[in-house]
Amino acid sequence: MSQAHPLNQEVTLSVIKTACSNCNLRELCLPYGLSQEELERLDDLVSTRRRVKRGDHLYRAGEVFDAIYAIRSGFFKTDVLLEDGRDQVTGFQMAGELLGLDGISSEHHTCNAIALEDSEICAIPFSRLEGLSREIHTLQHHFHKVMSREIVRDHGVMMLLGTMRAEERLAAFLLNLSQRFTARGFSHAEFYLRMTREEIGSYLGLKLETVSRAFSRFQEEGHIAVQQKHVRILNVNGLKALMSHRPS
Amino acid sequence: MSQAHPLNQEVTLSVIKTACSNCNLRELCLPYGLSQEELERLDDLVSTRRRVKRGDHLYRAGEVFDAIYAIRSGFFKTDVLLEDGRDQVTGFQMAGELLGLDGISSEHHTCNAIALEDSEICAIPFSRLEGLSREIHTLQHHFHKVMSREIVRDHGVMMLLGTMRAEERLAAFLLNLSQRFTARGFSHAEFYLRMTREEIGSYLGLKLETVSRAFSRFQEEGHIAVQQKHVRILNVNGLKALMSHRPS
DNA sequence: GCGTTCGCTTGATCCAAGTCAACCATAAAT
DNA sequence: ATTTATGGTTGACTTGGATCAAGCGAACGC
Known part of the structure; x- marks a missing residue:
């Protein structure tokens, strides 16, 4: 949850200004292909923004999953930890990319997401995203594409590591x-x-x-x-x- | 597409008998968690079944994507091919598992799916699946879980290959x-x-x-x-x- | 039945990347 | 300004798995 801010009005204004509808990453991120009216419905949903300082966790493996995160600015890594202490970085994510998709399967995050520089993210409550994507076909389809793209990316990494x-x-x-x-x-x-x-x-x-x-x-x-x-x-x-x- | 069969009525009967609603893999496969009525709506959608003989391709990298496939029986491998001739097996799939999820992102398959033994698959037209999952929340959510599970599996393989x-x-x-x-x-x-x-x-x-x-x-x-x-x-x-x- | 093929096993050798270790550069801390 | 810590580079040596090569067993075609 974002912290209280000394000047609340200003925060409210800034939240409005940073809505999906005028985010310059909208063509890279989840809003891709949406109409103006659809964009505004997505804005309602993406209400929580948060700063994550360099070195801090956005989430940790094992935590309950309830939202995916879009990176507004900054840079992250995700890593998985084996019981015996070995770990591996599974990806580096930059502005416009989504974090947390791996958590859907078990309702818990399965990796750690750590900011590599001071960053800003948009939290997208997952059940509300499912709700909206039942109403907006374009959003549903694009979300499926994003998940699929992640699978394709992983195959690329497997190729890289294997051959x-x-x-x-x-x-x-x-x-x-x-x-x-x-x-x-x-x-x-x-x-x-x-x-x-x-x-x-x-x-x-x-x-x-x-x-x-x-x-x-x-x-x-x-x-x-x-x-x-x-x-x-x-x-x-x-x-x-x-x-x-x-x-x- | 399935081939013509000498005894058409029998085929029709057998198609009915092999519907999701009485498939013994339904608790592993896409229908997981659906009510009887929802199951029947999914049955309508999963109309095409196909045999794939050992060694044959279910689909090839580059082909247009329009359906995902559930394995009814048999065993598959998927592999990706690099331009320079190197290839890598990205997974082995067995009954109840889904094939083709990687194709959603670009509307084209990005790997080859090859049967390692005589197999039977159910083709699920993707746009109709999206349509139905806009109506059946449980189906939508389960499908998202399946995609997410694939991402988690891939992370496991990355771990394996990397460490x-x-x-x-x-x-x-x-x-x-x-x-x-x-x-x-x-x-x-x-x-x-x-x-x-x-x-x-x-x-x-x-x-x-x-x-x-x-x-x-x-x-x-x-x-x-x-x-x-x-x-x-x-x-x-x-x-x-x-x-x-x-x-x- | 017999050769051919394909997949599997095993041994000998080699090399890319890991390990160990020393040292350097940059940034933060005092 | 000097110390300390953290991250990066480079060298010497080791090693796990690749490569090369030979041989074997099961399955298939004729």
Whole structure:
């Protein structure tokens, strides 16, 4: 729940201003394809917004599921924890993407969602979303597409983890980030990584040293310029070539 | 589309007999939790049944998506193909499970579904399913759970591929099969593998030789008895222990 | 019945990535 | 400004699983 604010009127105004209907992510997010009138009905539903500070959990594995979350701004990771202490990052999510879909199946979240930078999310009560999507066909269909897209994405990761070698994995990862930044109007060639080498490694099934070496190698070969978290892609095609190079 | 049958009346009768409402998989499959009246409405929708012979494709990557499929009997694998020829098995599906969910996102199938034994499926036209689930809340919710469960399953596979060693992967795989056979009323301890060592390896991100060696090792250690595709689990706890043994 | 094929097993060798360890860079804390 | 902590890089060495190769058993076609 969002905290009390010293100037309540101002908050109310700002909530109205940040409704789906004038959110600049609406073409990436859940409202995709809705009419103005439908958008306003969705606005009613997406009433709770919340800030999540860097390092804080949006939700934890095991907590009761009752809402999905749309990222308004910021950057998250999700990870799962095995009993024996091993964990794995299952994804990195950015503005316009949804978090929490895995919780529907058991009514409990099955992973942790942690902000990698100060972020803002919109909470969408799930039962109300189901209600509205029974009335708005477009919303229903788009929601199904979003869930399906998540399944397709996961298959891509399985492919990556199952068949690619270290450098291919990192190349695929960088290209994927680049493409998602582009879709959000940022530079496709230059960005800051929000996650550590260890988190990248966990996601890609590699150790942090291997990730670091691959970064260095890409730099040596002129594909990218890296300094810590700052990455500049110098040769997209070089990276792409790396990926389908070795038929294993 | 199903082929013409010499005795049409008999087919019609058999279609009626194999409706969701008296399918013994209804508690595992899409109809879960529906009332008798709702079940009958679902029956109307699931009109097409089809046999798929061992080795045949139910659908191929790239084909237009317009239905999801429930497995009535038999066994399938799904796999994705990379441009450079590499492929990976993304899952094995058995009776009561759904195929094709990945196709919703782009209106095209993104993987191949191939029968590993002679099988029978029910085709569920997707737009009609959406229509009905706008009317039947229980169906809508259950469908969302099924999609979400697929996402959770995929996270499990990511975990397996990203953090587990070869023997842990195979142990996890065998325990998962065992548990699913149990849920279908089969023995949890004894079953025939429908897939080859190579297909298991592809799914687990291992080479077939490694899979074979792991099987041999499990046998030496008394966890299982294997002969070709016939597997008997002798020590479930032994397998479970293998999984969480090494903290990596 | 007999060869052919396909899938499985096992051994020997090799290599990509993991492990261990030292050191460096940047940012926060005092 | 100096210390401390955290994250990143690099090198030396090890190892789990891949690769290469040979042989075997069951199933199928002729």
